[in-house]
Amino acid sequence: MAFQKVGDYFVLVHTAMAPTDEEWDEWMQHYTYASILVVTDGGAPTASQRKRMKMRVDELRALPGVPNRKEPKVATVTASSFVRGVLTALRWFYHDAYAAFPPDHINQALTYLDVPPRYHIAMKTAVQTLRMQLKKAKGSGQTRTMPDEG
Numbered sequence: 493m494a495f496q497k498v499g500d501y502f503v504l505v506h507t508a509m510a511p512t513d514e515e516w517d518e519w520m521q522h523y524t525y526a527s528i529l530v531v532t533d534g535g536a537p538t539a540s541q542r543k544r545m546k547m548r549v550d551e552l553r554a555l556p557g558v559p560n561r562k563e564p565k566v567a568t569v570t571a572s573s574f575v576r577g578v579l580t581a582l583r584w585f586y587h588d589a590y591a592a593f594p595p596d597h598i599n600q601a602l603t604y605l606d607v608p609p610r611y612h613i614a615m616k617t618a619v620q621t622l623r624m625q626l627k628k629a630k631g632s633g634q635t636r637t638m639p640d641e642g
Contacts, residue, residue, distance in 0.1 A: 493505065493626075506535035507534075520548050528566045529601060529602065530569065532572075534570070565589055567590075568591070570593075571595055579591065591604050
């Protein structure tokens with residue numbers, strides 16, 4: 493798993509494997525109350541990692557000024573029609589907080605997240621850069637982060 497902040501948004505890239513707890517904990521240390529573009533080859537957080545994400549979001553919501561901010565969204569880009577179906581069902585229960593898109597619809601994913609057009613190229617570049625980093629790491633189990641681009 494690898495991630496990068498671009499402007500007020502995060503790009504999170506998964507391989508076909510679930511992230512390790514160490515990778516997820518590093519991600520949680522960096523996550524702020526922001527929308528996320530997720531690109532996955534099939535990997536997804538485990539149940540305990542999803543629970544920690546919910547706890548982190550609840551923690552951030554409790555900070556002064558955060559409850560009045562726009563609710564963050566998650567757009568997942570994946571070739572898996574099964575994953576897209578699951579996320580579509582989640583969307584029904586979580587008031588449009590989640591949406592899924594096939595790989596050739598990344599522009600629609602960015603629009604769904606309300607990413608300003610000036611960040612589109614940087615977000616797409618981040619996806620490619622993070623994918624290359626993960627290929628180089630080849631299962632080393634290390635989280636790869638990039639500096640903020642925004």
